[in-house]
Amino acid sequence: MSLKEKISHSFNKVSQSIWRFPLSYLFLLFATISNAIYLENSETISERWLICFMAGTLLATVGQMLFERFFAAQKNRRYLLMGLALIATAVFAFLFAPIPIESLRFSVKTAVIVFALILAFIWIPTIQNAQFSFHQSLLAFIKNFFTALLFGVILSLGLLLIHIAISTLLFELDYQLVTHTLNIIWCFVVPLYCIALTPSPDGQQAITVPxxxxxxxxxxxxxxxxxxxxxxxxxxxxxxxxxxxxxxxxxxxxxxxxxxxxxxxxxxxxxxxxxxxxxxxxxxxxxxxxxxxxxxxxxxxxxxxxxxxxxxxxxxxxxxxxxxxxxxxxxxxxxxxxxxxxxxxxxxxxxxxPPLDAFTMSLNNHEKQLVRLLEKNQMWDGNQITPHAQLDEADAIAITKLALHLDENDYQTDLLGDNFNFYADFEETFGFEPTYFNSNRRTNVVKSVNWNWDQYPTIDIEGFDHFMVLNWYDYIDPIEIEDEKGAFTLESYVNEDKYIVINLTNEAGEEILQFDSQELFEQALEGAEEGLTPEQGIMTVANEALEMKIVAVYLRSTSSAYSGNVYILLNFK
Incomplete structure (x- = not known):
């Protein structure tokens, strides 16, 4: 088949499918118009209608598949199923109207409905059909989906290139023209083409694996x-x-x-x-x-x-x-x-x-857990919550998590009241501030401090012969030091308490001085919010062979590691 014949065949399929799925295409047209309105003024109501019409498209398509599979010989049943699809779409719009479109409830329920309708669309043609198995229908759907997707991508890229060429070479085009063109492609043309490729449930089409x-x-x-x-x-x-x-x-x-x-x-x-x-x-x-x-x-x-x-x-x-x-x-x-x-x-x-849906079950479970905790701490008399400030920390954390979950998911519960706002009402309702973690098991407590260069712009280096800058992390490459007293090596390692230890050895490998950074970290991180002073950020250690000054430029501690940048000054005796 030549390219011209393939293109002609595709257009014939599309035109034939319009009569096969008239209500689906009508919903697609309405969805495209709704999205165009939304793109112009970003009204939530237009976005809600877009979702509603897309759901209607799926309902109408599923209805047509039911007709073709079970009622092909009864033409009047087709109009009955189309009417049921219209009613189901209206019910969808009515039931979802009170739910905020940005809420988790709206997103989850819409996603489940779309998933179920797509699954039904694939499954219905295979029911009691010896000629057309589910795995064949699934393959056909995947092939059609990616064919339509590729078609949409190529068409979009082509139109974008045309827009760029006209705007660059001839005259400037409004960017909204591109937006509305893409809306037509992806809200109308691509779904239309995907539906047009849908095989009939009679099983006469050959479903081959590419x-x-x-x-x-x-x-x-x-x-x-x-x-x-x-x-x-x-x-x-x-x-x-x-x-x-x-x-x-x-x-x-x-x-x-x-x-x-x-x-x-x-x-x-x-x-x-x-x-x-x-x-x-x-x-x-x-x-x-x-x-x-x-x-x-x-x-x-x-x-x-x-x-x-x-x-x-x-x-x-x-x-x-x-x-x-x-x-x-x-x-x-x-x-x-x-x-x-x-x-x-x-x-x-x-x-x-309801009552077995995700939100009702989750609400009931969290309410029961919250009541159990409140009763345990004598904060619930069966009708209302009694604030209580002196609470076990584990229970305070659990109550905080439960109340936050109920508030974030917009649950209407008599326990907290319809107007409960977690951030505004929690402390007044329960008697203590929201508690998010156990203070005895903090996992990410971070402290850091810098040298106060504004107040102490210079550092005294008098009496020292060697100066070096160290990036203090888990490991520091050994540094070789040449002095008139001999050759020395500066090495470091992390001890069991996660503090960095510096070792200085002579050329014979004998240790001449060791420095444990624990004391430096403790004195530097204690009350140094405005920057390190010489008293907080400088330590000097010495023995008969060596004097070493450590200047903390930046120090940082977490529950699992100590790090920073320091200056090291050495004077060999």
Missing amino acids: RFLEVLLKYIIIPITLIYTSILIVYLLINISGSFWTNNLLEPLLVSYAIISFIIYLLSFNLQPNKYISLYQQWFPKVMVPIVLFQTLASILRIETNGLTIGRYFVILFGVFATVAAVIFSLNKEKMHWWSIALLLVMAVISIT
């Missing part, structure tokens, strides 16, 4: 996934009896790891089968089961000490799904794959539907 993707999956992506999984297994085996249940290293990775692993696993069924691919399909789900199962259990146990946050809710929910899905995949029966997708859709609906 050679590039086949090589990528076989020789790069699958091996990397196996290596990464092996690392997780080794980590699990090493830490299963100890820190695995208390640390938080694997929890943030669980959802992304499981999603990517399942996508790769499902895509592998589109490859030409061989021994390597067959072994991967047979054993990989079985290996995944202990990883997702144990991490899900660890996340559940962590609720008692750290609370059920929104993130942990989704980690646990997806962990349950991943465990069940891995078991289903372990049966190695392609016809059962759709059960795992149906389960994921059900869980997505549960996660945003």
Whole structure:
């Protein structure tokens, strides 16, 4: 097929798809107009309409896929499904109208709905369809998505180059023209093209794996996934009896790891089968089961000490799904794959539907923990909070974290009141200031001080023959010193208390003087907020062989290290 024929074929597909998805394209047009208004005046209401129309586009597209899969012979059902899509879009707009668009609740719920609709869009054509499997539909969606994405990138770059050429060579164009052009491309043209490439559920289209993707999956992506999984297994085996249940290293990775692993696993069924691919399909789900199962259990146990946050809710929910899905995949029966997708859709609906949704569950958990702490400290009589200043520090920290979480997520709770503001009302409500860490276990206490050059611009060096500048960190390269008394070497190391120790040795390797910086740090960092004075920043040590003056120009201490810049003056006797 020539380039001209390919372009003509693409335009024919687009024109045909307009009649196939008329409501979807109407929503795309409205979304593009809303975004254009938002770009002109940045009104939040326009941004809200943009999101609403994009959700309507997905609902209308899913409705069309339902019609094509189950009601193709009943033409009137198409208009019924389009009407239901319009009603669902209106319900979406109504339910989300009171929620601030910048809030976590709006972002999370919108993301879950979009995810569920895309998943349904991929899944519906494969339901009870022997000719069209889920892994084929997934491959088709990924191909179409990246084809449309590439199309959009090329078109955007071309138009940007045209804009630059006209503005540079002919006359200046308004930059807003570029913005609105990109809006048309990415809000209308690219989604339109992606939808146009959607195969019909009748399964007549040949779904082939591009050679590039086949090589990528076989020789790069699958091996990397196996290596990464092996690392997780080794980590699990090493830490299963100890820190695995208390640390938080694997929890943030669980959802992304499981999603990517399942996508790769499902895509592998589109490859030409061989021994390597067959072994991967047979054993990989079985290996995944202990990883997702144990991490899900660890996340559940962590609720008692750290609370059920929104993130942990989704980690646990997806962990349950991943465990069940891995078991289903372990049966190695392609016809059962759709059960795992149906389960994921059900869980997505549960996660945003009260009373089992993420926000209600998190609110109830944090309220119960807060009440338990208040009752423990005689601060709750069943109706209101009684302020209490003398509180155990661990409880004060826990109450602070719980109250901050409730306030940050805009929870409406009778416990704190609808108008509670953490920063304005915390001390009055609880009787003590917000407490964020245990003073006995501070992990990042930093102190630093500089020499006061404004008040002491000169340093007395009389009586010393050698001068050097040291950057005082973990290690200082040995410095060779030549003097009429002989050859000497200055070396340093960090002692057990993390302080830097300086050693001076003669050419025979015998120690002639040692200096421990602990006393210097202690006297310099004590009350030197306005800069070091000679009394605070200078120390002199001497013996019968050597006199050494140390001038602290800059010193810094943390809970784990001491560092700085110093001048060293030496006088060999």
